[in-house]
Amino acid sequence: MIYQRVALIGLGLIASSMAHAMRAGGLAGEIVGYAKSAETRAVAGSLFCDRVTETAAEAVEGADLVVLAVPVGVMGEIAAEIAPRLKPGATVTDVGSVKRAVVDAVAPLVPAGVQFVPGHPLAGTEYSGPRSGFASLFQNRWWLLTPLPETDPAAIARLRSLLEAMGANVDEMDVEHHDLVLAVVSHVPHAIAYTMVGVADHMRRVSQSEVIKYSASGFRDFTRIAASDPVMWRDVFLTNKDAVLDILGRFAEELFVLQRAIRMGDGDHLHAYFTRTRAIRRGIIEAGQDTAAPDFGRAAPPAAEG
Ligand code: NAP
Numbered sequence: 001m002i003y004q005r006v007a008l009i010g011l012g013l014i015a016s017s018m019a020h021a022m023r024a025g026g027l028a029g030e031i032v033g034y035a036k037s038a039e040t041r042a043v044a045g046s047l048f049c050d051r052v053t054e055t056a057a058e059a060v061e062g063a064d065l066v067v068l069a070v071p072v073g074v075m076g077e078i079a080a081e082i083a084p085r086l087k088p089g090a091t092v093t094d095v096g097s098v099k100r101a102v103v104d105a106v107a108p109l110v111p112a113g114v115q116f117v118p119g120h121p122l123a124g125t126e127y128s129g130p131r132s133g134f135a136s137l138f139q140n141r142w143w144l145l146t147p148l149p150e151t152d153p154a155a156i157a158r159l160r161s162l163l164e165a166m167g168a169n170v171d172e173m174d175v176e177h178h179d180l181v182l183a184v185v186s187h188v189p190h191a192i193a194y195t196m197v198g199v200a201d202h203m204r205r206v207s208q209s210e211v212i213k214y215s216a217s218g219f220r221d222f223t224r225i226a227a228s229d230p231v232m233w234r235d236v237f238l239t240n241k242d243a244v245l246d247i248l249g250r251f252a253e254e255l256f257v258l259q260r261a262i263r264m265g266d267g268d269h270l271h272a273y274f275t276r277t278r279a280i281r282r283g284i285i286e287a288g289q290d291t292a293a294p295d296f297g298r299a300a301p302p303a304a305e306g
Pocket of ligand 1 (some may be wrong): 009010011012013014015034035036037038040041069070071072074078095096097098120121122123124125126127128129130229232
């Protein structure tokens with residue numbers, strides 16, 4: 001057992017997966033949960049929490065580890081509510097997909113004697129809610145921690161041991177660097193998927209149901225990403241604005257170059273470009289972050305979002 005009592009605030013995909021993984025590994029003595037709706041709390045109480053509470057403040061009472069697993073936009077509000085009830089010596093972490101905004105909202109509210117270790121699991125699916133979690137979500141996935149200079153190394157090491165016991169590979173990173181890297185590998189790809197599905201939706205009006213009927217793997221993969229939770233992704237774009245706009249600008253430039261090559265019939269350019277991008281895909285498979293199986297092995301729940 002790594003923590004005697006763990007409080008999960010927010011009981012959706014990430015929190016429920018953590019709870020299943022902690023239960024499977026015997027990593028927490030007691031798991032206490034709180035989420036906004038009574039319905040979510042009831043599901044969590046029957047599936048993966050030992051106890052649920054009526055408020056976030058009650059949930060964190062006596063907890064050794066508090067995990068903020070709510071949308072990025074409400075982290076500050078929750079932190080303000082729980083701050084006076086945190087146990088001295090406790091660790092607070094979060095799983096938000098953006099780190100600068102969470103650190104700015106939460107860190108000033110964390111009382112002296114409590115450690116804040118911001119984090120982000122690079123694992124997810126397009127499903128959300130308390131029924132969507134599963135114990136193996138974090139297996140062989142990265143979990144990035146962005147500790148602050150004043151964070152106690154012992155608190156980081158203990159949290160790291162929990163995350164590793166849940167199957168994750170843990171790395172530490174600077175807050176700003178995290179947000180830029182995530183804009184490239186996750187946030188902008190989601191923006192592009194949302195846009196592509198939006199384009200197809202316009203097309204559908206002229207081609208009736210053909211877009212859906214004939215949707216092949218390329219478009220189908222876009223729709224999977226574009227099915228991700230609207231609240232979560234609204235908050236990601238509102239809070240990682242600068243990095244997302246920077247990368248979107250670069251994307252637009254590349255797109256214009258590609259558009260020009262297609263217009264000019266520049267086959268050499270297209271071939272060289274696609275050869276380079278294929279090598280990147282190979283690198284991801286070699287790094288164990290996806291599978292080369294047909295259909296990306298996606299009969300099983302997909303991973304690596306957020
Ligand atoms: P989710 O499945 O949509 O669950 C969100 C949970 O937060 C729900 O239990 C919801 O309660 C609760 N919640 C929302 N507003 C609340 C409030 N004001 N007070 C208390 N509880 C509130 O979300 P998720 O996918 O687990 O995401 C949680 C966090 O993980 C987000 O910050 C997200 O950026 C991050 N993340 C997500 C992924 C991913 O791919 N999904 C990956 C990595 C990180 P109700 O059910 O009662 O509404």
